Amino acid sequence: MFLETGIYTVKACFVNDYGIKSDVVSNTYKIDVLIPAPPEVSVYSGDYYEPYSIEAQAAEDCRIYYTTDGTVPTEDSTVYTSAIPMPLGESVYKFVAISEEGVASDVTARSYNLTLNTEITVDVAISNVIYALINADVLLDTEGKMRGMNGRNVYKFNSVIRIGENGDYYVIYEYYEDATGIQTRTERIYGVNVQDGTACRITYNEQGQIVLVDI
Missing domain, CATH: 2.60.40.10 (Immunoglobulins)
Structure with a gap:
């Protein structure tokens, strides 16, 4: 039972198995709840x-x-x-x-x-990742097909972040979609420069800092 700040009077009695009640006991309590400061x-x-x-x-x-x-x-x-x-x-x-x-x-x-002041939209950023992976011989086509795989890779926008002196980047997550249509996120993350559209891999060093790697 949670009580807000205030003065409360609580009354109680005991009833045994035969239905006989005890005397009523009454006590008054002052509750002073400490309310946290807002975030x-x-x-x-x-x-x-x-x-x-x-x-x-x-x-x-x-x-x-x-x-x-x-x-x-x-x-x-x-x-x-x-x-x-x-x-x-x-x-x-x-x-x-x-x-x-x-x-x-x-x-x-x-x-x-x-609102970002750029001609590189989210759709353009995703396309740039896909074409970079095609040029790197990772993907076979714009549908995300790969050699020896029944499914395909799907790329989805996640967020926009500033990566130190490198500038602002769209963050694109990679998902593998199997033959039944179920999508599972892979460990690969891609970044696309908001201003020039350059696509790259986003990795992390041992200190947890972002490192951009060419595709």
Whole structure:
């Protein structure tokens, strides 16, 4: 039973197997619930023309949850674990901090509209990855067919990120689609430069830093 801050009077009695009741015992309690501070979100609402990572912070004894569908986050919502790439177009994020006792903070809401100033669209970026893989003799055609495989590779846009001094990149995930149409994500990730459309592999070094590799 969770009680909000306030003064409560609780009355109780015991009933035995014969239906005989004991005297009623009454006690008054003062509940003072500590409400966590709302999460601090690094990027304010607004229009953006380059990608940013959305970071949220809360007290150490709290876990942060968030939603992107406009609903108020609860413990059943997505757990915030690391910075979130700002999505293309319009998006709404709502964050809440929930303490170990299950007490929720006020909601921190952010609204974004990310528009990139480039002629390289998401569809163009995916096509550039496919053609680069065809030129590298990894794929046989634009349908994603490969030698000796019954299925095909499918490429899907994931996010836009800034990779240090290399600039902004579309992040493209690779999926293998079997003969029944079931898609399974592979370990390969590709990046396409937002400004010039150059496609490359995205890998990570031992320190967890992104390393771009030619296809």
